[in-house]
Amino acid sequence: MESQPPEERSQQRSKGLPQVLVMKPPPLLTLFEDKFISSKFQLLKAWESTLPLDQFLTTYAGSVRAVLCSGATPITPRIIRLLPSLQLVVTDSAGVNHIDLNECRRRGIAVTNAAGVFSDDAADAAVGLLIDVLRKISVADRFVRHGLWPAKGDYPLGFKLGGKRVGIVGLGSIGSAVAKRLEAFGCTVLYNSRKPKPWVPYPFYSNVHELAADSDVLIVCCGLTAETRHMINRRVMVALGKQGIIINVARGAIIDEKEMVECLAHGEIGGAGLDVFENEPNVPKQLLELDNVVLSPHRAVFTPEGFMAACDLVVANLEAFFQDKPLLSPLIHE
Amino acid sequence: MESIGVLMACPMNPYLEQELDKRFTLHRFWKVPEKSTFLSTHSNSIRAVVGNAFAGADAQLIEALPKLEIVASFSVGLDKIDLAKCKEKGIRVTNTPDVLTEDVADLAIGLILAVLRNLCECDRYVRSGKWKKGSYMLTTKFTGKRVGIIGLGRIGMAIAKRAEAFSCPISYHSRTEKPETKYKYYPSVVELAANCDILVIACSLTEETRHIVNRKVIDALGAEGVLINIGRGPHVDEPELVSALVERRIGGAGLDVFEHEPEVPEELFGLDNVVLLPHVGSGTVETRKDMADLVLGNLEAHFLKKPLLTPVI
Numbered sequence: 136m137e138s139q140p141p142e143e144r145s146q147q148r149s150k151g152l153p154q155v156l157v158m159k160p161p162p163l164l165t166l167f168e169d170k171f172i173s174s175k176f177q178l179l180k181a182w183e184s185t186l187p188l189d190q191f192l193t194t195y196a197g198s199v200r201a202v203l204c205s206g207a208t209p210i211t212p213r214i215i216r217l218l219p220s221l222q223l224v225v226t227d228s229a230g231v232n233h234i235d236l237n238e239c240r241r242r243g244i245a246v247t248n249a250a251g252v253f254s255d256d257a258a259d260a261a262v263g264l265l266i267d268v269l270r271k272i273s274v275a276d277r278f279v280r281h282g283l284w285p286a287k288g289d290y291p292l293g294f295k296l297g298g299k300r301v302g303i304v305g306l307g308s309i310g311s312a313v314a315k316r317l318e319a320f321g322c323t324v325l326y327n328s329r330k331p332k333p334w335v336p337y338p339f340y341s342n343v344h345e346l347a348a349d350s351d352v353l354i355v356c357c358g359l360t361a362e363t364r365h366m367i368n369r370r371v372m373v374a375l376g377k378q379g380i381i382i383n384v385a386r387g388a389i390i391d392e393k394e395m396v397e398c399l400a401h402g403e404i405g406g407a408g409l410d411v412f413e414n415e416p417n418v419p420k421q422l423l424e425l426d427n428v429v430l431s432p433h434r435a436v437f438t439p440e441g442f443m444a445a446c447d448l449v450v451a452n453l454e455a456f457f458q459d460k461p462l463l464s465p466l467i468h469e
Numbered sequence: 470m471e472s473i474g475v476l477m478a479c480p481m482n483p484y485l486e487q488e489l490d491k492r493f494t495l496h497r498f499w500k501v502p503e504k505s506t507f508l509s510t511h512s513n514s515i516r517a518v519v520g521n522a523f524a525g526a527d528a529q530l531i532e533a534l535p536k537l538e539i540v541a542s543f544s545v546g547l548d549k550i551d552l553a554k555c556k557e558k559g560i561r562v563t564n565t566p567d568v569l570t571e572d573v574a575d576l577a578i579g580l581i582l583a584v585l586r587n588l589c590e591c592d593r594y595v596r597s598g599k600w601k602k603g604s605y606m607l608t609t610k611f612t613g614k615r616v617g618i619i620g621l622g623r624i625g626m627a628i629a630k631r632a633e634a635f636s637c638p639i640s641y642h643s644r645t646e647k648p649e650t651k652y653k654y655y656p657s658v659v660e661l662a663a664n665c666d667i668l669v670i671a672c673s674l675t676e677e678t679r680h681i682v683n684r685k686v687i688d689a690l691g692a693e694g695v696l697i698n699i700g701r702g703p704h705v706d707e708p709e710l711v712s713a714l715v716e717r718r719i720g721g722a723g724l725d726v727f728e729h730e731p732e733v734p735e736e737l738f739g740l741d742n743v744v745l746l747p748h749v750g751s752g753t754v755e756t757r758k759d760m761a762d763l764v765l766g767n768l769e770a771h772f773l774k775k776p777l778l779t780p781v782i
Contacts, residue, residue, distance in 0.1 A: 279738075288731070292752050292757060397736065438608075
């Protein structure tokens with residue numbers, strides 16, 4: 136039995152259950168594997184095979200109808216071509232920028248994401264990063280830990296959050312949660328979105344440049360698409376101004392990172408709180424030397440509660456699919 | 470008013486110093502080599518003391534200044550002023566309420582998020598290059614957690630309002646119950662601690678509230694509980710808190726104040742479940758200016774025989 140490849144062994148173990156392809160285990164699966172034991176499906180674990188991925192897919196995934204992916208396992212046209220029976224892509228994230236939506240639409244492949252379950256945590260992280268940058272929490276904590284308080288006396292002053300004009304880029308589930316929180320701190324909320332939302336009480340700006348010009352803070356909460364790539368460019372940052380703060384809990388590539396680093400280094404913007412970067416886990420070296428930035432390793436949504444809710448949603452979508460029931464969080468193509 | 474002597478207890482704000490210099494004869498107490506000689510030399514000209522959270526006017530200082538008429542504190546806290554002595558001698562006392570309420574409340578929430586979501590730890594993790602080598606673990610969700618507030622005054626209420634935006638159920642302990650708020654009242658701090666996830670100290674420091682957070686309260690808060698102190702260091706039995714943190718009998722702490730500032734227990738420096746700040750609760754450019762203007766306004770009003778802006782006594 137030991138000489139059998141793992142994929143054949145697991146197929147024999149749960150014969151009959153439809154398979155869900157997983158190319159590499161997403162954090163959800165690694166942390167909460169038990170939640171993925173289902174009577175409606177079984178996992179086809181490509182990473183356990185010694186075969187190169189393409190060969191594995193061609194050999195074993197011909198009849199696979201569903202794939203569970205995450206940011207680390209993009210669903211490209213090439214992957215889709217190797218899965219002729221694919222009908223459903225389930226991602227563990229709110230973001231879908233790693234999935235070729237055009238190709239999915241063309242093939243009639245449904246996509247579900249983990250919409251909504253991460254909004255509170257992402258919003259909490261955004262607010263936490265903003266207060267940290269304005270009030271210098273992380274840098275002052277370092278100051279105390281290095282024993283500098285007795286020697287150097289009072290720490291330099293930070294800046295007040297109340298009354299700040301906060302421009303939210305993308306007023307979806309996460310952006311709305313951020314807005315709700317910041318209103319309680321006495322901030323004035325403004326936003327830019329693909330389309331205005333007349334039912335929200337905040338002023339709408341049709342482009343990010345105008346939003347930046349009228350804001351003290353920009354909080355990036357939108358998805359990464361071809362349109363939003365490098366949307367926060369040098370012109371936007373200069374409009375935000377020398378006291379301006381950028382908070383990014385969305386995707387690194389929405390900001391022109393190289394320009395942002397230059398703006399921060401030369402004082403053209405006041406500071407930044409960043410959970411995401413263009414080329415994670417690489418962070419531009421210059422940022423590591425700045426005291427007016429707070430850096431986070433893409434963990435804005437990493438709480439047990441958020442992950443468990445995401446697990447439940449992912450499993451519920453898969454089970455619904457295999458029972459021919461409506462998907463719980465399908466992506467609606469706008 | 471230039472002949473009026475004003476004694477500033479310690480350095481606190483360059484703008485305030487500058488303005489006091491212009492209007493009065495300002496004496497900087499921290500630059501005086503021989504304090505008792507100085508006091509006897511100037512005892513007849515000093516009519517005002519300007520103090521703050523670190524140094525104010527104790528009984529000894531008040532006795533040494535027979536012409537003292539007013540103590541204007543660059544803080545809302547009055548624990549460094551001998552209020553009974555001031556009352557006895559008819560000395561006026563002013564502080565800086567309201568202008569700093571928002572900043573202190575903002576910092577309390579900032580500390581909660583920094584502790585629960587490990588923001589400072591994450592920042593250190595990225596800066597040290599560790600992210601390239603591995604993934605960071607899960608942090609603790611804030612939204613929906615139970616927040617317990619000790620002291621529901623201006624600052625306590627501002628903290629409650631902010632925490633509500635994160636869907637946190639609010640409970641509190643105060644000298645008297647406040648039925649006009651919709652928050653749950655607990656008659657003792659131990660009960661409050663036992664029934665919340667995050668305990669925030671927002672009351673004033675008096676004889677009664679010294680060590681209000683003691684071993685019993687820390688035990689009641691428990692291994693998942695987090696303590697946030699934006700009040701005064703002596704609110705907490707600091708050695709008890711330190712051992713509870715080191716032994717992981719309490720989940721974590723966000724501390725802006727300490728019993729013997731600027732000294733901070735070194736055992737805390739290596740812990741990943743604490744955030745340590747150098748008393749920056751009201752430390753923003755905007756608010757410190759507002760506080761300074763309030764101190765100046767109170768002094769001016771007093772010496773022009775007008776009503777004080779923010780009198781305590």
